[in-house]
C-alpha cells in the first residue's frame with residue numbers, strides 16, 4: 001500500500017512499560033506517574049502504562065497498581081497494561097484498567113524463559129482472561145515476540161509468526177503487535193514477515209514493534225509502512241528491552257519515529273517538542289544519555 005501524505009500513523013508509546021522493565025535502578029512510582037502524565041500531554045493516543053506481571057519476575061514494575069491509580073487519565077488517551085494471566089487481569093481491573101495487552105511469542109524457547117510456559121500454555125491462560133475482558137468491555141491487544149529472531153532458538157520461521165498472530169486475532173485481540181524483541185531484523189525480512197502475517201490477519205489489525213539493537217529499526221518501520229501498517233510501537237528516549245531476552249537493547253526511540261514520520265508529511269498528532277523534552281527529562285531521571293538521536297540533536301548545547 002503506498003504512503004499518502006494525509007495518512008495517520010498511531011504511535012503506541014511503550015516507554016513506561018517496555019522502556020522501564022529492564023532498568024536495574026528502581027524508579028519511584030512518582031517518577032513513573034510523572035513520565036506518563038508528561039507523555040499524555042504530548043498528544044500520544046496510546047500510552048502503555050505498566051505491567052501486571054509477577055513482581056518477582058519484573059521487580060521494576062511491582063508498583064503497577066500504584067502507578068496506574070496515580071496517573072491522570074486524559075480523555076481520549078488509552079492506557080493499556082500488560083497482563084500474563086488471570087491473576088494479572090484481576091490486579092489490573094482492581095485499579096480500573098480498561099485496556100490490556102496479552103503477550104506470547106513465535107519462539108518456544110523464548111516463551112519458556114519469559115513466562116515459564118509453552119506458547120500453547122500461554123495462550124490457554126489467555127482464554128479466561130479474554131472471556132472476562134469481553135464481559136467487562138475491556139479491549140485486548142496481543143503481542144507476538146521474537147518475530148525476526150530468538151536469542152535462544154536463533155531463526156524463527158515466518159510460518160510460526162503467522163500461526164501465533166492468527167490465534168491471538170481469533171481469540172479476540174483487536175490488534176496484534178509484531179515484536180522484533182532482540183532487534184535483529186532488516187527491512188526485507190521485516191517486510192516479508194509482515195506481508196505473510198497480513199495474509200492471515202487484516203493489516204488494519206497489525207502493529208510493528210522494533211528494538212534497535214542493530215540500528216535497523218527506523219529502516220524496518222519504513223519498510224513496514226510501505227507495506228501498509230499504520231500502527232508503530234516505540235519508547236521515549238529509546239529505553240527498553242526484555243529482561244528475559246539475552247542481548248536485547250532499547251526500543252526504537254519515539255522521538256526518532258515521530259521526526260521521520262513528520263518529515264515524510266505523515267500525521268501522528270504528537271507534539272515533537274514536548275516529546276523531546278520528555279525524553280530528555282527521562283534520561284536525566286535514569287542518569288543516562290538518551291538513545292534518541294533527535295533528542296541528542298535538539299538538546300545539544
Ligand SMILES: CC(=O)SCCNC(=O)CCNC(=O)[C@H](O)C(C)(C)COP(=O)(O)OP(=O)(O)OC[C@H]1O[C@@H](n2cnc3c(N)ncnc32)[C@H](O)[C@@H]1OP(=O)(O)O
Nearest residue numbers: 052053054055057058084087088103114115116145181242
Ligand atoms: C518481550 C517482552 O518484553 S514481554 C514482557 C517482559 N517479560 C515479563 O514481563 C515476564 C513476565 N513473566 C511472569 O510474570 C511470570 O513468568 C508468570 C507470572 C507469567 C509465570 O511465572 P510462574 O512462576 O510460572 O507463575 P506461577 O503461576 O507458578 O506463580 C508463581 C508465583 O507468582 C505469582 N503470580 C503469578 N502471576 C502473577 C501476576 N500476574 N501478578 C502477581 N503475581 C503473580 C503467584 O501468586 C505465585 O506467588 P507465590 O509463589 O507467592 O504463591
Ligand SMILES: CC(=O)CC(=O)O
Nearest residue numbers: 103143145146179181
Ligand atoms: C511484549 C513486547 O515488549 C514485544 C517485544 O519486544 O517482543
